[in-house]
Amino acid sequence: MDKDGIWWTRKSWINAERRLLRYATWSNISLFWYSLCSVFASVLLLGEEQVVVISKVFICFSVFIFCASLFTSLGRYTDRAMKFKRGYIELQKLYLEVKDKTKLSNDDAARYGQVLDSCENFTWVDFLNAKVEARNNTKDYSSLTLKVGKRDFFLYYLLKLFNFLAITLVLVAPAIIIYISI
Numbered sequence: 001m002d003k004d005g006i007w008w009t010r011k012s013w014i015n016a017e018r019r020l021l022r023y024a025t026w027s028n029i030s031l032f033w034y035s036l037c038s039v040f041a042s043v044l045l046l047g048e049e050q051v052v053v054i055s056k057v058f059i060c061f062s063v064f065i066f067c068a069s070l071f072t073s074l075g076r077y078t079d080r081a082m083k084f085k086r087g088y089i090e091l092q093k094l095y096l097e098v099k100d101k102t103k104l105s106n107d108d109a110a111r112y113g114q115v116l117d118s119c120e121n122f123t124w125v126d127f128l129n130a131k132v133e134a135r136n137n138t139k140d141y142s143s144l145t146l147k148v149g150k151r152d153f154f155l156y157y158l159l160k161l162f163n164f165l166a167i168t169l170v171l172v173a174p175a176i177i178i179y180i181s182i
Helices: 003-044 052-073 077-098 106-117 124-137 150-181
Strands: none
Touching: 003 052, 003 077, 003 106, 003 150, 052 077, 052 150, 077 106, 106 150, 124 150
16 A cells, blocks of 8 residues: 555545535436426326326336435435545545655554545546546646556546436436327
């Protein structure tokens, strides 16, 4: 273990916190949007003769909203993000203490291990984001201890595109279902 590992772990945990908070925000927005669309469709179809299939579609849609709300609450995104935040603040303190040392002491390594045990670890996406963002925000690329390759940039921007398309699909899907059903 070296001080660069502490720095990269901290950067990855910052990205993990940001990812989890983004999940929390988008899950709340999408649940609100789906519930609003469900109410809108119910009011729109109120009093009209309906094909049996449409009634079944909206019952399934309501069950889907209920299951999605249970699933998102089980994710505990905000709680997990707060653990990452506490962890990367501790890692920052540790890094400031050891950044001028040539070698970490046993106490420093033990403290690093305790911080790592305080919450779950980051994902490869968080590490990829940390690498690419560090590269994009650095003028002197030689100061980075990890090099970012073309594959990293490709995956980074591909994931950004995928996230955009997924959010778009989640937000447009209820409107498409309502449009087809009417």
